[in-house]
Amino acid sequence: MRDPAFLKIDHLDKSFSRGxxxxxxxxxxxxxxxxxxxxxxIGHSGCxxxxxxxxxxxxxTATNGAVLLENREVNSPGPERAVVFQNHxxxxxxxxxxxxxxxxxxxxxxxxxxxERHEWIMHNLELVxxxxxxxxxxxxxxxxxxxxxxxARALAMEPKVLLLDEPFxxxxxxxxxxxxxxxxQIHSRxxxxxVMITHDVDEAVLLADRIVMMTNGPAATIGEILEVKLDRxxxxxxxxxxxxxxxxxxxxxxxLYARHKAPVLHAxx
Amino acid sequence: xxxxxxxxxxxxxxxxLTLVSKPAVLPQIQPDMxxxxxxxxxxxxxxxxxxxxxxxxxxxxxxxxxxxLVIWEIATSxxxxxxxxxxxxxxxxxxxxxxxxxxxxxxxxxxxxxVMTSLQRVAIGFSIAAFVGVLTGALIGQSVWAMRGLDPIxxxxxxxxxxxWLPISLAAFRDANPSAIFVIFxxxxxxxxxxxxxxxxxxxxxxxxxxxxxxxxxxxxxxRIMIPAAAPYIFTGLRIGxxxxxxxxxxxxxxxxxxxxxxxxxxxxxxxxxxxxxVALAYIGIVGFLLDKFVAFIGSIATRGAQAx
Ligand SMILES: Nc1ncnc2c1ncn2[C@@H]1O[C@H](COP(=O)(O)OP(=O)(O)OP(=O)(O)O)[C@@H](O)[C@H]1O
Ligand SMILES: [Mg+2]
Numbered sequence: 001m002r003d004p005a006f007l008k009i010d011h012l013d014k015s016f017s018r019g020x021x022x023x024x025x026x027x028x029x030x031x032x033x034x035x036x037x038x039x040x041x042i043g044h045s046g047c048x049x050x051x052x053x054x055x056x057x058x059x060x061t062a063t064n065g066a067v068l069l070e071n072r073e074v075n076s077p078g079p080e081r082a083v084v085f086q087n088h089x090x091x092x093x094x095x096x097x098x099x100x101x102x103x104x105x106x107x108x109x110x111x112x113x114x115x116e117r118h119e120w121i122m123h124n125l126e127l128v129x130x131x132x133x134x135x136x137x138x139x140x141x142x143x144x145x146x147x148x149x150x151x152a153r154a155l156a157m158e159p160k161v162l163l164l165d166e167p168f169x170x171x172x173x174x175x176x177x178x179x180x181x182x183x184x185q186i187h188s189r190x191x192x193x194x195v196m197i198t199h200d201v202d203e204a205v206l207l208a209d210r211i212v213m214m215t216n217g218p219a220a221t222i223g224e225i226l227e228v229k230l231d232r233x234x235x236x237x238x239x240x241x242x243x244x245x246x247x248x249x250x251x252x253x254x255x256l257y258a259r260h261k262a263p264v265l266h267a268x269x
Numbered sequence: 270x271x272x273x274x275x276x277x278x279x280x281x282x283x284x285x286l287t288l289v290s291k292p293a294v295l296p297q298i299q300p301d302m303x304x305x306x307x308x309x310x311x312x313x314x315x316x317x318x319x320x321x322x323x324x325x326x327x328x329x330x331x332x333x334x335x336x337x338l339v340i341w342e343i344a345t346s347x348x349x350x351x352x353x354x355x356x357x358x359x360x361x362x363x364x365x366x367x368x369x370x371x372x373x374x375x376x377x378x379x380x381x382x383x384v385m386t387s388l389q390r391v392a393i394g395f396s397i398a399a400f401v402g403v404l405t406g407a408l409i410g411q412s413v414w415a416m417r418g419l420d421p422i423x424x425x426x427x428x429x430x431x432x433x434w435l436p437i438s439l440a441a442f443r444d445a446n447p448s449a450i451f452v453i454f455x456x457x458x459x460x461x462x463x464x465x466x467x468x469x470x471x472x473x474x475x476x477x478x479x480x481x482x483x484x485x486x487x488x489x490x491x492x493r494i495m496i497p498a499a500a501p502y503i504f505t506g507l508r509i510g511x512x513x514x515x516x517x518x519x520x521x522x523x524x525x526x527x528x529x530x531x532x533x534x535x536x537x538x539x540x541x542x543x544x545x546x547x548v549a550l551a552y553i554g555i556v557g558f559l560l561d562k563f564v565a566f567i568g569s570i571a572t573r574g575a576q577a578x
Contacts (some may be wrong), residue, residue, distance in 0.1 A: 055354075057482065058481075059478055059481060059482075075480040076481075077478070077482045077484070078482065078484055079482060079483060079484065081482070082482060083478070083482055085475060085478065085479075087475065088480065089473075089475035089476065091476065091493075091494070091497070091498075093497040093498075093500070093572075093573075102483065102493060105415055106483045106485065106489075107483070108485070112500055175410065
């Protein structure tokens with residue numbers, strides 16, 4: 001972890017205004033992320049996690065404060081901050097291969113030859129084990145496969161930061177475990193900096209170096225940051241009884257359900 | 270009439286009969302039976318089924334057509350009838366029906382050639398309408414304010430009938446052929462614009478986000494995201510548009526004269542050849558139907574997978 005202030009979120013506020021009414025969603029978010037670090041963001045639904053991720057991606061602009069990547073301010077989206085969206089958002093008219101290809105051709109069109117780009121596309125599809133379905137359209141593959149292609153598309157951009165918005169949210173437990181393992185492998189192999197939003201306490205603890213816990217909205221902020229003291233590679237079976245694992249898990253649960261209970265209104269959703 | 274009904278019933282029950290008989294047949298096949306006869310009988314069954322599908326698709330409209338012709342014949346067979354009966358049409362215009370591609374002189378050619386000439390004109394007018402319509406629609410769909418400002422105006426202009434554009438386009442172009450093409454263009458362009466704009470406006474935010482993260486430039490965004498994402502809407506507009514431009518052909522060709530199915534009708538009316546008009550109407554109807562199916566077919570290929578997610 002060479003650069004300890006690789007990605008910096010500095011006194012960030014975000015409010016949405018429609019007409020005369022203004023809703024404050026995020027207030028005074030401060031977070032410094034080191035290069036290669038894996039960060040999980042956890043919090044109740046509607047607290048502003050996606051908003052925070054969109055701010056880092058540059059898809060929305062902050063009301064106050066700034067996001068700095070390698071000391072440069074982020075003010076527009078770009079492939080060095082690739083996003084895996086909450087609902088995969090593959091382009092349905094392109095095949096699996098072309099969905100990754102459109103990213104590779106755009107990002108490496110000037111630097112890689114045609115055959116190099118083809119190899120790079122195939123390499124990334126291999127990484128998520130989707131080569132066999134490369135000529136299928138998104139509508140012809142399962143939900144988990146779509147999510148994998150979304151991950152491959154993001155990885156293929158060789159992003160400095162990988163932003164994952166509940167990447168496994170819509171999947172069944174088995175597929176989810178499988179993809180979590182793949183992401184852990186990829187992270188250990190490539191050393192990406194990752195910011196991942198999740199609802200799932202176990203997922204947060206299993207994958208992250210630090211867990212960022214957010215208070216409830218409106219005007220949500222970072223309530224607590226919990227460091228996960230577990231060695232990598234992590235094996236989910238061995239962790240079940242691990243003292244540090246249980247401690248971290250308990251900490252997150254305590255934060256979410258004792259100190260910052262979901263508002264009744266949201267719990268009904 | 271009763272005969273017709275009974276025959277329809279017979280056709281209707283045939284597929285049910287096979288469904289019922291299938292399980293009765295299958296257990297009779299012995300395990301030691303060789304494969305060849307089985308395949309053969311299956312091929313026969315396929316062939317039979319296809320024949321039946323064809324009959325169920327073709328026979329009902331054919332019967333209705335015959336019934337209509339009979340009613341028509343009865344209605345127009347009186348001495349004071351103002352319109353020609355089917356038999357009179359056959360007598361006087363059978364050459365037009367039987368031989369679409371004769372040439373007896375520069376102005377006296379078969380209806381097939383006339384349709385071709387008209388199609389050419391429609392192709393030019395409709396191509397311009399498609400090009401202008403998709404581009405304008407894309408621009409309008411991008412901007413909420415352009416949509417708000419222009420949509421009501423388009424909704425009004427869209428209802429102006431082709432004939433009403435004629436004097437204006439003549440005054441503007443002072444020449445028959447461009448005026449005719451303009452009439453076809455102006456009749457068909459509105460649904461293309463409106464549908465494209467709606468399609469562009471409905472592009473999910475997700476696709477816009479993907480384009481932004483990839484930093485697609487406006488041209489790439491247009492070709493890679495906008496057009497394919499809005500393709501189902503665009504093709505709906507094109508399909509309505511081709512129908513309208515074919516509707517405008519008679520109005521357009523009142524101006525141009527010469528060879529063309531629209532002018533043929535105008536000309537036949539002026540020289541009181543009513544049977545010819547009826548035959549030309551049938552031609553126009555069938556060609557319009559085929560045009561619609563053609564655009565729908567292209568659309569179904571081009572938008573493969575675009576709707577599903
Ligand atoms: N474009 C917008 N305009 C107005 N309000 C918005 C907008 N986007 C988000 N919000 C509001 O900001 C709050 C946070 O939304 P956000 O999508 O970030 O929540 P989240 O934490 O990602 O929720 P979930 O876990 O359900 O995905 C919500 O109350 C939402 O209504
Ligand atoms: Mg969200």
